[in-house]
Amino acid sequence: MMALHFKSQRGNFDFDVALNLPVLGTLGIYGPSGAGKSTLLNMIAGITKPDTGYLTLDHQALFHSENRINTPIHKRHIGLVFQDSRLFPHLTVKDNLCYGYRLLAPAERRLGFAQIVELLELTPLLEQKPHALSGGQKQRVALGRALLTSPRLLLMDEPLASLDTRLKQQILPFLRRIKNELNIPMIYVSHAIDEILYLTSEIAMIDQGRLLTQGVFHEVMQQIPALSLAQSLGLENVLHGQVQAHLPDEGYTVTTLGGQLLRIPLIRAAIGEAVSVSIAASNVALSRQKIEGVTIQNQLAGMVLDIQTIQHKTLVTIQLENSNAHLMAEVTANSVQHLQLQPKSKLYCLIKTQSIHPLAILE
Amino acid sequence: MHLSPADYQAIYLTLKLASVVTLILLILATPLAWWLARTDSRAKGFISTFVAMPLVLPPSVLGFYFLLALGPNGPVGEAVQALGWQALPFTFGGLVIASVFYSLPFMVQPLQNAFESVGKPLLDAAASLGATAWHTFFTVVAPLSKTGFITAMILTFVHTIGEFGVVLMIGGNIPGVTRVASVQIYDHVEALEYSEAHALSALMLVFSFVVLLIIYSLRSRKAAES
Structure with missing residues (x-):
């Protein structure tokens, strides 16, 4: 105390x-x-x-x-x-x-x-x-x-x-x-x-x-x-996942996050090991549907918890599906309107693998 | 080079005086330098000035006031006599007291610089590990101030050897009691014994050069380390 x-x-x-x-x-x-x-x-x-x-x-x-x-x-x-x-x-x-x-x-x-x-x-x-x-x-x-x-x-x-x-x-x-x-x-x-x-x-x-x-x-x-x-x-998000597989030829490591897959840049860690990554809120894009045919490899399903606008930026807090992890996305007020986002809206968070930073690696 | 028994006596007395003064100053000046290095007190400026006074005052001025203070009618002299002790002027003890003040800045200033360069961050670190101020001083400050201690002791020693004016005023010229090497040289010159004066002077010259050379090589070695 x-x-x-x-x-x-x-x-x-x-x-x-x-x-x-x-x-x-x-x-x-x-x-x-x-x-x-x-x-x-x-x-x-x-x-x-x-x-x-x-x-x-x-x-x-x-x-x-x-x-x-x-x-x-x-x-x-x-x-x-x-x-x-x-x-x-x-x-x-x-x-x-x-x-x-x-x-x-x-x-x-x-x-x-x-x-x-x-x-x-x-x-x-x-x-x-x-x-x-x-x-x-x-x-x-x-x-x-x-x-x-x-x-x-x-x-x-x-x-x-x-x-x-x-x-x-x-x-x-x-x-x-x-x-x-x-x-x-x-x-x-x-x-x-x-x-x-x-x-x-x-x-x-x-x-x-x-x-x-x-x-x-x-x-x-x-x-x-x-x-x-x-x-x-x-603003940075930090997510805690588990190493699932390494795909060295494709340059990434697959991790699981409450049942969803997150591809992160290749790291050296044993399969099953816990790993933490940081993702800038400005690097998270939002979509109402899953998108086919894009280069963005991570599409995490979630639900809007909260929407806050400050100055000209809007911050959307999302609870990821099957997980108690939260993710914040920095978007424009315009796109919130366009997507008709409101609390409890279901959506997908789009994150480029290369914008994800592994936080701690033991050599 | 020929040195007379009187010369040897003067050299012995000089070394004895310098050793005693260095030892006393080491004990007195260390806490003073530590206080000056750490304090935010307004008295700091006053005390620093007092410590530095012997650097600018003619030694005869210092000696004169010591003579007055320690003499039978001076404040210190009266106290000493009240205790039934011998008056201090023209004794080895009087010489020691005057020399301690005369060489004070040469002990305090190198120590203060060394203590200050240890820096508060390391002291805070030691305290956070549970060390008292005393423990920190002996385990962190003192070892890191080793070069400062050596420099301060050598400078004090050499400076005490080199004093003349203060000695003459407070100590006079009593063989075996207050006649140190610098006074002995003065005597030789007065008596036109130039070769004797030469021998003793050359000895002091070489001694001072070697000692200062040691200090400067110590300093450059320390600079290279850091």
Whole structure:
């Protein structure tokens, strides 16, 4: 459980965010650069002190301006992973990993060294110094180092922002492993919605120092302020499927999504393995009938849930057939009229294989 | 090159003074430099200025005020006498106290630079891993400031060896007590003993050159590493 309300005024930046999370699982914090996402994280961690407000974690007050409570960073037991990995340059990977672990009483160590090293596949790196590591390896070590303090909450501040797409694809599966295997509450900050949706659909949206909305992604997307923000950042759908077959000659991999087939660019993954892909809302076209004789290979059946118009763009939210997955399509108001779309209309979502991006690939 | 027993005595005294001053400053200046590197306090400008004063003041001015403060009628002198101790001017102890102030910036500034270059991000990272400020200092800041410590200690040592004006004002010229090498050279020149002055001067010249050479090669090696 976490409840907080932080207020702070720094120059022209007015920050006022309240969050109430009865159950703390994995929360994504989404918003543009400069929105105050890192400020929020730093306040939770204890790095930045709010002017006024409070922070309660698991019924323990960590900050309360009126009661003059401000637990120092090192006593909060909150793990942090920064965009720049902040490894100690004079220590080996092993000593970096053990830095916080050694400061814990053995009884407080809920995660073992061997367990984390194995989970993050760090064995070959243990004797290296940070300057010899790639950006992706550094982030894995930083993750391991934070996890080995057995934190009661793990904060991640754009941990993939400095990595290229290929490295991102390599790190994302580790983040999901942490979520699925370690049972540590996480707050994941990013301006990339696909990264967040890969991990969780619970999101909080922040813009200009204010919380716009909080909740399950596709519900939050029904709200105009959230929607307009998401649109300005580039709206992405994330779908989770299973690998069915590889067709290398034709250059694609077939996945199943609740009984429907989705052809994605060829990836290396075992048959039956789970795979996540992102599709920009602007790359989804709509049709009332199945179309024969087109180059678009994916035609997913679904039903309109909601239609929202903002500025001159219209966003249609579709529930896919035989699945609880949602897909958003960005179309023109004109075409909505032309197709006579309304909630509960049945339709097909047309998606080019090449516009689909696999999100996480383990090599 | 011929050095007299008096020369050896002066050299020994000089090295003793420089060692004691370096050690005392290491203990006093480290927390001061750490505070200066981290603080947002308004007193920072004032304290930094105070620390830097010996860089611009003529040593004789510094020595003069020390003489007044430590002398029998000065505030420190009276306190010392009230405790039943010997007055400090013209003693080795007085020389040490004056030298500590005189060499203060040479210890504080390299340390402060080294501490600042560690950066708040790494300190935050250490704190988030459960480290107290003390633990962070000894496990992260100090090891990363190794070159800063070496530079600060060498500069302090060499600068203390090279002082003259302060010594003459507060220490005078007592063989075996306050007559350090620089004063000994002055004595030789006064007595027109140029060859003796040469021997001691050349020794200090070579010593200073070698020491500075070590510092600069250390720095360029560190720059190459990063």
